[in-house]
Amino acid sequence: MAETVPAIAVRGVCKDFGGFEALRDIDLDIAPGTTTCILGPSGSGKSTLLRCLNWLEEPSAGSIRIDGAPIGRIGTGKAARPMDRRALAAARTRIAMVFQHFALWPHLTVLGNVTEAPVHVLGRPRREAEAEGRSILARVGLAEKADMYPHTLSGGQKQRVAISRALAMRPRVILFDEPTSALDPEMVGEVLGVIRELAREGLTMVIVTHEMSFARDVADTIVFMEGGCIREVATPHDFFTAPRTDRAKGFILRGSSTP
Amino acid sequence: MNGLQVVWENRAVFLWGAGNTVSLVLGCLLLSLPLGVLGAVVLTEAAAPLRRLLAELVDLLRCVPFLLLAYVVYYGLPELGLRLDSWWAGLVSLTLYTTAYLAEIFRSAFRAVAKDDIEAAQAFGLSRSLLYRRIILPQVAITAAPMIGNQIITTIRDSALLMIITVQELTFAANFVSANHFTPFAPFAAAVGLYLLLSLVVEEGVRRMERVRRLRYG
Amino acid sequence: MTWPAIRTILDGTVVTAALAAVSILLSLPLGLLIALLRWRRVPVVAGLLATVVSVVRATPFVTLVLFVYFILPSAGLELDPVPAAILALTLNTAAFSSEIWRSALQSFPRDQREAALAFGLSEAGTFTRIVFPQIWRANLGPLVSEVTILLKCTPAVAVIGVVEITRAASRVGAETYEPLPPFLVATLIYTALIAAIVRGQRVLERRIGRRFGAVSP
Numbered sequence: 039m040a041e042t043v044p045a046i047a048v049r050g051v052c053k054d055f056g057g058f059e060a061l062r063d064i065d066l067d068i069a070p071g072t073t074t075c076i077l078g079p080s081g082s083g084k085s086t087l088l089r090c091l092n093w094l095e096e097p098s099a100g101s102i103r104i105d106g107a108p109i110g111r112i113g114t115g116k117a118a119r120p121m122d123r124r125a126l127a128a129a130r131t132r133i134a135m136v137f138q139h140f141a142l143w144p145h146l147t148v149l150g151n152v153t154e155a156p157v158h159v160l161g162r163p164r165r166e167a168e169a170e171g172r173s174i175l176a177r178v179g180l181a182e183k184a185d186m187y188p189h190t191l192s193g194g195q196k197q198r199v200a201i202s203r204a205l206a207m208r209p210r211v212i213l214f215d216e217p218t219s220a221l222d223p224e225m226v227g228e229v230l231g232v233i234r235e236l237a238r239e240g241l242t243m244v245i246v247t248h249e250m251s252f253a254r255d256v257a258d259t260i261v262f263m264e265g266g267c268i269r270e271v272a273t274p275h276d277f278f279t280a281p282r283t284d285r286a287k288g289f290i291l292r293g294s295s296t297p
Numbered sequence: 298m299n300g301l302q303v304v305w306e307n308r309a310v311f312l313w314g315a316g317n318t319v320s321l322v323l324g325c326l327l328l329s330l331p332l333g334v335l336g337a338v339v340l341t342e343a344a345a346p347l348r349r350l351l352a353e354l355v356d357l358l359r360c361v362p363f364l365l366l367a368y369v370v371y372y373g374l375p376e377l378g379l380r381l382d383s384w385w386a387g388l389v390s391l392t393l394y395t396t397a398y399l400a401e402i403f404r405s406a407f408r409a410v411a412k413d414d415i416e417a418a419q420a421f422g423l424s425r426s427l428l429y430r431r432i433i434l435p436q437v438a439i440t441a442a443p444m445i446g447n448q449i450i451t452t453i454r455d456s457a458l459l460m461i462i463t464v465q466e467l468t469f470a471a472n473f474v475s476a477n478h479f480t481p482f483a484p485f486a487a488a489v490g491l492y493l494l495l496s497l498v499v500e501e502g503v504r505r506m507e508r509v510r511r512l513r514y515g
Numbered sequence: 516m517t518w519p520a521i522r523t524i525l526d527g528t529v530v531t532a533a534l535a536a537v538s539i540l541l542s543l544p545l546g547l548l549i550a551l552l553r554w555r556r557v558p559v560v561a562g563l564l565a566t567v568v569s570v571v572r573a574t575p576f577v578t579l580v581l582f583v584y585f586i587l588p589s590a591g592l593e594l595d596p597v598p599a600a601i602l603a604l605t606l607n608t609a610a611f612s613s614e615i616w617r618s619a620l621q622s623f624p625r626d627q628r629e630a631a632l633a634f635g636l637s638e639a640g641t642f643t644r645i646v647f648p649q650i651w652r653a654n655l656g657p658l659v660s661e662v663t664i665l666l667k668c669t670p671a672v673a674v675i676g677v678v679e680i681t682r683a684a685s686r687v688g689a690e691t692y693e694p695l696p697p698f699l700v701a702t703l704i705y706t707a708l709i710a711a712i713v714r715g716q717r718v719l720e721r722r723i724g725r726r727f728g729a730v731s732p
Contacts, residue, residue: 094629123637131635141630145648145727155634158644187727207634360663360709364670364681365702372694450573457575458671468578481585489574489582496573 043106045070045211045242046091051100053086053266060086060257062266064100068211068244068259073237075253076246076276079289088213089262090134091244104132105210131159131170134204138216140196142188148175148199149184152206160207167206174202178232194225201232212236214245225294230256250290254278262286300483307474307484314470315491317384321456321466325391326449331391333399336428340404351400358397363455366390371462387466395452402448406441407433417499439510446503450496457492467491516696518611520687523684524697527683534597534679535629538604539662546612551642553613564613571610577601577671584675600672608665615657619650652723659716663709667726670705680704 046068053061053163060083076084089095093110101118102109106273109129111118121129134186142151152171156162175184180235188196197217204212217233218226230252237256247253253260253274260277262270264285270277281287304311339351370390374381381389410433418432448473460469471488475481549568553561571579580603587594595604623646631641651658670681676687684701688694 067635092633094633127632127635127637130633134634135630135633136625137630139626141624141626143645143649145645145652155636157652158640159635189727203634204627357706360706360713361702362667362670362674362681362705365698365705367687368681368698369695369702372688372698376695377517380621454573454575457577460577461674468575471578474580475581475585481582482589485578485582488578489570492575492578493570493573 042070044068044103045072045105046195046244047103047106048087048091049101049103050089051090051097051102053083053090053095054098059266061090061097063267065269066268067262068242070105070210070242071240072258073241073245073256074242074259075257076261076263077248077250077253077289078243078269082263083266084263085215088215088244088246091211091213092130092135094135104129109133127159131155131207132210133213134181134205134207134209134211135213135219136200136215136217137196139220140188140193140200142196142199142203144188147185148180148191151199152203153201156206171202171206171245174205175199178202179228193221194228197221197225197229198232201229201236205236211242211244214243214247216246216248219248250278262289264289298364300480303423303474303478303480304483304487307470310470310474311467311487311491314465314467314488317464318453318456318466319495321384321388321459321464322449322453323389324388325395325452325456328388328392329396329399331394333403334434336396336400337403337407340400342425355397355400358394359401361394363390363394364458364461366394367459367462368463383459383462383464387456387464391452391456391459394455395448398448398451399445402441402444403437406437406444409440410436439506439513442503442506442510446499446506449499453492453495453499516687516692520691520697523687523699524680524683524700526707527678527680527701528708530677530683531666531679532708534600534604534669534672534677535662535666538601538608538665541601542605542608542665543612543658543661545609547616549609550616550620551612553617559610567611571606572614576603576607576668577674578670579607580675596675596677599675600677603672604665604668605606607668608661612658612661615654615661616650619654620646623650627670652727653724655716655720655723659712663712666705666709666712 044067046066048064048066051061051064052059064087066087076087078084086089086095090097093102096110101114102112107129108121109125110121112121113119143154146154148172149168152174153164153167156170157164158168172181172184177183178201180198180202182196183191183195183199188199191199197220201212201217214233218229221229226249230249233245234252234256245253245257255274257274260270260272260274261268262272262277262281262283262285269283270281271284272282277286278290281290336351336355340348340355342348343351367387367390370393371383371386374389375388414432415428418428423431435480456466457468459466460472463469465473467488471484475484478484549564553564557563574582580600583603583606584594584596584599587599589593627645628641631645632638636644669679673679673682675684676682680701684697687697691697
């Protein structure tokens with residue numbers, strides 16, 4: 039079989055926040071249909087990397103391709119020039135995102151949140167988008183909440199709406215930025231359950247998380263970051279049983295003692 | 298004749314006008330700041346009938362355009378047997394109006410003082426009047442400074458309407474010079490410049506209070 | 516007071532209401548435009564607007580009215596009192612309301628904007644579909660206050676001869692040699708108008724609160 043095009047290809051990405059190097063020369067391929075968990079101590083650059091993938095954060099250098107097509111910048115080296123805004127918006131429709139603090143739009147109903155971008159960005163007929171939205175909400179167990187406003191929901195329900203909003207785009211990839219860290223402990227399970235279900239269905243997902251046992255259970259690939267660099271890329275089994283670097287060893291030890 | 302020249306030659310008129318604006322506003326503040334505090338205390342502490350009466354009065358005053366209040370005071374006081382010249386009628390109306398707004402500002406500032414501070418003071422046996430004088434007012438003077446600053450600028454702006462009841466303040470002066478010399482731009486620009494200067498002085502005062510606040514309360 | 520006298524003041528009321536309505540319809544969008552230009556830091560324009568806004572905010576409204584009415588002819592633009600009054604009211608309220616819009620834009624939650632961009636909404640789409648529907652609701656209180664402040668400003672346009680409530684009342688007073696009664700009637704009318712607006716705002720706010728929860732941004 040010919041080599042498949044990676045769903046996401048990151049090449050030489052650096053991010054400099056006014057003198058602080060948040061990302062240093064990152065290379066990473068994400069294979070289609072896989073779940074990748076990015077682990078690492080806080081401040082290691084994992085969220086910054088995730089936010090670079092859909093260009094919410096503009097890398098200082100390097101390139102990112104989604105399904106082989108560039109995002110954010112066209113061309114390489116000196117010939118590189120920024121994409122125009124419309125092209126960037128179009129590129130972003132292929133990568134959906136789930137935010138740490140949900141970022142639901144409070145003036146729209148649950149269903150409104152889910153159908154907003156499909157109708158107004160992708161131009162799908164409203165009726166069709168609403169039918170699909172309702173079926174997605176039913177899948178995450180929120181069918182009866184479709185016409186409520188976000189402020190009436192619990193944190194776990196909000197995050198499941200946010201996941202539905204991402205699914206409704208029929209994206210190539212979904213990015214999760216610490217999807218459970220703003221939740222009360224008793225709600226973490228319901229959200230992780232939904233994500234686990236999606237992994238089983240073969241969606242391509244990149245998840246920044248602190249939930250070690252979840253990552254071990256759900257990921258096809260673990261990416262371990264520290265100090266703005268990728269230190270290890272491994273299968274969960276290899277990473278958790280035989281980490282190659284001392285830093286990863288230390289991280290796993292500390293991670294298992296503090297939840 | 299050149300507009301700037303006209304302004305310069307009539308500088309005495311402008312200074313007289315600006316002097317009246319400043320003396321009206323200062324006189325008004327001298328009266329309405331303590332009255333506003335008193336009003337706020339009544340609005341927070343007094344028994345229901347008095348409190349409700351004052352609340353209605355404050356709300357009513359805040360619904361009236363200032364010019365109308367000035368007219369009613371200017372034409373109404375003589376009916377009550379009180380003959381005042383326009384400057385004094387202006388001062389009375391400006392003070393009434395500003396007091397209503399300040400009372401409301403102080404009242405909400407009182408409410409924002411932390412309950413803990415008040416309970417602590419009561420636990421130490423401070424009387425009601427000591428509580429206001431030593432605990433609440435010093436905090437309010439600083440935290441409400443931006444609101445009070447805004448109100449002072451509003452009062453300066455309102456004072457210009459007193460030209461209509463013939464108080465010779467700054468806008469009156471500009472209008473007078475402009476009408477006598479047929480050069481509208483420079484006199485009004487000069488007046489606007491002086492108003493801007495006054496509001497910059499107020500804003501600087503607020504900024505200094507803010508600095509005090511940051512130093513003391515972080 | 517006689518019936519014709521009351522008629523005169525009521526005619527003035529219609530003029531006041533029309534002046535206020537037209538000026539609000541012009542000034543709130545203009546204020547929003549100013550706020551957007553300053554918020555996006557459009558070069559030169561943003562700085563210029565900041566200066567104009569602070570000058571207008573420091574200038575008494577009656578002074579602004581006289582300024583607009585007497586200055587514009589020397590710039591070759593002869594305006595009748597009514598358009599001049601509308602222009603002055605619009606400038607004044609646009610300057611003040613732009614500060615409300617600006618602080619609303621500055622405090623709008625960043626993650627909601629990012630979510631919109633992440634889902635491929637354009638900058639314009641993000642503003643019209645996500646930001647604006649929320650900030651107008653969240654700032655209804657201050658914006659309606661601007662409406663009442665504008666109403667309270669309108670008597671000042673009497674100085675350039677617009678026959679609104681106040682000028683109508685002073686006409687009646689001049690004819691009858693009894694200025695106090697017409698001014699009391701005028702005061703009553705203003706109070707009723709403003710109290711009605713404040714009441715309307717409360718009702719609207721309660722409705723929005725019920726539907727969307729506490730308006731936060």
